[in-house]
Amino acid sequence: MKKFLVAIILTTIGTIIVALFWHEEYRYSLPTPLPPDYQEVTHGSCLSAIGKYVGLQPEENYFLHFFNPDCPCSRFNVPHIEHLLQTYQYSIRFAVILPEGADQAKARRLLGDEVRMIVDTDGFLAKSCGVYATPQAVIIDTRQALYFRGNYNRARFCTYPGTNFAEISLQMLLRQKPAPNWGSLATQAYGCQFPVHQSDSSLWKPWSFISQTAQ
């Protein structure tokens, strides 16, 4: 009887631990699933439509950081974002795009009070820029065209400086060079899904990853 009980307990604990590792770590090793209604926005596309939300000014470069404070992957690269803000604050205009219903206070706590934050109502900005995951970087040049959209680094924690895709693209833009053609490691989005509605933003539902992986 005792052996049976122990078998049940160990199986249960083992399952929970596997689930936890899946939820927190393994699933982010897979590319973020594409939303069913995803429409790709190619490089060079004009993004003037978002001008009224972001306040695009002519002759200004913009760096949009799509960020969800509840997403573990978003939190992993906070130090890298801080580095970018610190380094390029006078070269380009930064804005942090939060999904609707995100915890803004938490976002402020993580990224500081200085940076401008915009809540993306109905996911308009994400859709306009072709973003469906966090964290994602979007760089818009002075012509209000999409210069770069993709991951920050091939590693979640931005531990490999050679693949700082967003930062290197930013530097190219500032040198007025054409946008580099990164491979799928840069452009294929990894991380949490960018929640379009409030109900989707919660990552605490244990079943949420099942639906995501099913897609």
Next chain:
Amino acid sequence: MNMSKSAHLNMTSAQKKLLFQEITDRSDRIFRLFLPLSFLAGLGLAVVYDTWLIALLVGGLSLVAYFLTKQLLPESNLYQYVGSAVLAIFMAQFIFQMHGLFEMHFFAFVGCTILITYANWRLQVPLLVLVVIHHGVFAYLQFIGVDGVFFTQLPYMDLSTFLFHVVLAGLIIFICGLWGYYMEKQVIQDGLRALEAERTLQTNLLLAQRIKEGKFEEEEELSGGPLSEALIDMRNHIRQSQEKEEAEKYINLGVSQVTGLLAEIDQEDIIQMSRTLLTAVAKYIGANQASFFLYEDQLEEEPFLQMISGYAFQKRKGLQHRISLGEGLVGQCALERHPISIEQLPEDFLRITSSLGEAIPTEVLAWPLLVDQQLLGVMEFATFGHLTASQEAFLTEIAPRIAHAIAISQAQKKTQDLLSASEELKQELQESNQQLGAQTEALLASEKDLKAQQTRLLEANTELEKQATELEERHQAIEQARSALALKAEELKASNAYKSEFLANMSHELRTPLNSILILANMLSENQHGSLKPKEVEHAEVIYKAGSDLLTLINDILDLSKIESGKLDVLMEEVGLEEIHNDMEMIFREVAEQKQVDFSIEIKEGSPTYLTSDRIRLEQILKNFLSNAIKFTPPQGSVKLRIGAPEPLISFQHEGLRQASGVLAFSVEDTGIGIPPEKQALIFEAFQQADGSTSRQYGGTGLGLSISVTLASLLGGEIRLESEEGTGSCFTLFLPTEHVLTPHTAKPKVPAKASPNIAQNFSSIEGKEVLLVEDSPHESEAISKYLGEQGLIIHQAFEGQAGLNMLTDEPQIACILLDMRLPDMSGLEFLETLKSQEEFSSLPVIVHTAMELNQETQLRIMQHTASMVLKASSSHERLLGEIAGLLSQTTAPAAAPSQEISSSKEPLIISAPPTASLENIRVLLVDDDMRNVYALSSLLSPLGAVVESAMDGKEALSMLNGGFFPDCILLDIMMPGMDGFACLQQIRSQEAHAGIPVFIMTAKSREGDQEKSKELGAQAFLPKPLDTALLLEHILSFKPKPVA
């Protein structure tokens, strides 16, 4: 190996569990500690990396899994496998928490190492499997995301690198597993050995138990190893010992029985005795028949054996009771003197019979009875059985005792016969004894006499020893007294030297004030202003006279002490006799005439014209002789000085005279009071005159002759006296015509410097204005009056501040006299305030104080002024001298400073004003005498030298060690604490200062000082007073050359 293998099969699972219990417990303890610590480490990482969900849930659930399994199934080792899996889970957790940090993979290796402690290789399996699953899932997921990518976190981790890592990690885990396997094997082998050892121990314990119970017979095979073999050996030894003991017991018992019988039976009846003994022995050894033969050796026939008793003996035909040696068994035994035994006897041999039947014995034994190989008899035994070794040993033991008993019995019989013969002899002996008794008494009497004589001799000897001891003690006392005397003599010599030194110093100190007294008394007696009454003038003259006498006395004492302390030098030169004649004539002619004494000088014919000697000293002696002669010669008497060769055949005591080629005699004859013979030796002693009243009548110090004698010796000569009381005296000085050098006169004469004249020329200071700062109105008035009389204008201030104010009001004040004790400020404060104001910084100040100043204060004063006068009765004159000196210095600033501070040291005198440039030369001046410090500073500073001073050697060294690097050092020798030589030695011993030039300065140059200073590395040796030109020359020669 085989043993362990077979035993392994025999080991039960319960035994095996027991064997591993301790190892398991220990490893469990490690896990109980390590797993919670890992959990806590996870929480710690969560704090930093915000990974609380994983840290709390994964870590917590892992702990729950491990501890719950252990709790629910404590008998099973499942929890150990769970623990192994938990280690893999913690590794995965830490990798996640640390953002995939590669180093966190090492946690897996920590885990597999800890698992070794269980000594169970199977425990590595869950860890290995989970690690493979964890990494494999990652690689797979990333690979299906992007083709060819396995690990995004580590870009260099391609598939081949990953596989290489897998192999290495697998190898580590395999080694850990292998180690666990060997440990398990080792533990089992150890356990089996322990089991085998226990079994062997049981076997040995059983054997030991049997030995303890006395079971020696059992010979079963035991396989208890070496210990069992040792136990069996032990058992055999015990058995043999027991048998031996029984045999000894048998023998001892038999011997004691026979011995008892021997004591009881009548040994005179030899037949009865033999029967008793034979019976006892036969019974004891179990013999069935026995006979006893006595050996007879009579002179008249052949020796034979006679049977005298038997045991169960049966008379038979043909059997003999008398047997010759070598006849039959008994005869042969007697011949060989050795036991003989026969077994397997023939049918017709004797039979042992009883009323029931008869039988042939199986063994017959003949045993000889010997005492020292001498045969006394033979015992014969017949028995049905065989005699054992113990029985034979018993016979061996008992036969000599029986033989002894027989011998004793035979001897007793012989003794009885001899006894009667001795009775007759005894009677004769008694008679001769009586005669011997008388002779013994006579001998005793003479011995008594001898003893009495011996006692007397001993007493005499003791007495002699006592006397010898007393003599020895006296001898020792004398020795002690002698050494005490020698010590005293040494002390006396030393104290005499001290005395002379003291006198020399004191006389010098005394003469200085006395000179002042004399000059002032003379001034008073001259009464230039006519203000003194005749009586006062007369008093002044008395003071002058008394002072003069005192000065003479002091000069004499000084001379004497100088001579005694060896400080007086002589200057040998050619002295003409004619000159001496003239000098003496000139000095004493008038004196003699005044006293109406006939005075004549005669130089004998043939005398040399010159002699080599010190003219001054020679004349000093002659003056002493002549003045004495004139003094002690009454009017109308005569005094005669004769110079010439001495009388022949005169023998001299002085070595110089004995070795001299020629001798001159200077004789002074008078017709004076003469000297009694008993006092003639006394008058040459210091402070002695022939008669105590002489001094009162004729005056004089009594030192003259003493000095003369010493001077004469110094000149290599001697003085002789011939005198008769009431008739006159003749003092003769013998001197060698050619001076022979003796140790006393070896020093070359150094021309003495003229002592500074105390008289000053005060005319230059007339009309000069002086500020007197003195709080005592009385003292102030006295000084003002005195200085006013000398032509000075005095401004009096009674407080420090008033003095300072007065300086501003009276700009023509040229000099300040300053008391150190003022009501509103100290003299030092006054000085410092004054010197801080530029317009007064060069104004000369004389410190006039009665205070005793320490060296520090003196030094501070010296920074501002060199003039200091101690308040005393004669200080007014000195003040005047100081003022004169300072006012004349105002135009010549480098002149010599004042030398008024009381000190026993010779002052340093600057001899010439220097002109050389000593720009930026650093000089360290080491001297304890402030005057010297000031004087040298005054000399060197104006030339541009930077002068630092130290009070003694120690201070100098501490300055050098403190970082002051002078270009040269001026070093005084005589200093308190560390003297100049010690200081120089220290300086030269330090590498940093070894190259600094050092100039030694000294006022009292002792013999060897110069050599010593050279040895120690001094660059120059400069006697005081210093020759400044020479000093500057030395300094300049060592002046560092500027780098080109």
